Amino acid sequence: MILELRQVKTNINQFRILEDITFAVPEGQVTVILGRNGAGKTTTLRSIMGLAPPARGQILLDGKALEGLPPHVIARKGVGFVPEDQAVFSALTVGENLRLAMRRRDKAAEARLAFVLDVFPDLKEKLTRKGGGLSGGQKQMLAIGRALVQDNRVLLVDEPSKGLAPIMVEKLAEALRLIRAQTTVVLVEQNFALASAVGGRYVIIDDGRTVREGVLSELEQDRELLRRYLGISTGQRGRAG
């Protein structure tokens, strides 16, 4: 397991947000975190990244403790975080955004940049366009692309499909299928169609606790679980909630 969370508890402003988050992430797959609004999915990613440091519990990358380290150190260890807000530099071009994300300018980094442009042809077409002029979906691609050129071992991606047109969600799914072969991905995603198109394993979070963990293809059969924790009723495979 490349990443493991054991009984993680996290408080924000005196409130206990995460009660007991425990799950393991196998290398080279997409692990999807599912759960209702407010369940604690974003806080889980922020806890891994050190942005919402856990009060108790363990977070292990390759068996070594991450908890207690500051975010920039966790980032340097190869954990990338793509938050929901599609943060890119508006005044810089797509190409500048990507190059700025490189930690080193070597052959390996150039190869990763080439990979990003293969994965996201939309970005390749718009290399000289300003970040601010991109659509929401393209900004999301650029934010993921920036994390990919950094040579991360684990990529934490928070609800990339939110607010995107179906065509962009399809493109994102295609890209994530290519990315997972190179980088382990932990994906928060309420769009079950996208989750099941790319995911290998799932973790369900409810009320700050992990309630289930397993193989995503099996989850589709478990209508009761889908209904109870994700609000998806029988036959419906669209957006949860």
Ligand SMILES: Nc1ncnc2c1ncn2[C@@H]1O[C@H](COP(=O)(O)OP(=O)(O)OP(=O)(O)O)[C@@H](O)[C@H]1O
């Ligand atoms: N800064 C904060 N202060 C107080 N409560 C917070 C803060 N941030 C998050 N929370 C609360 O923590 C809980 C979990 O939030 P979190 O964003 O992790 O949920 P989520 O599963 O990602 O939901 P969503 O899908 O709505 O983003 C929510 O009830 C939220 O209101």
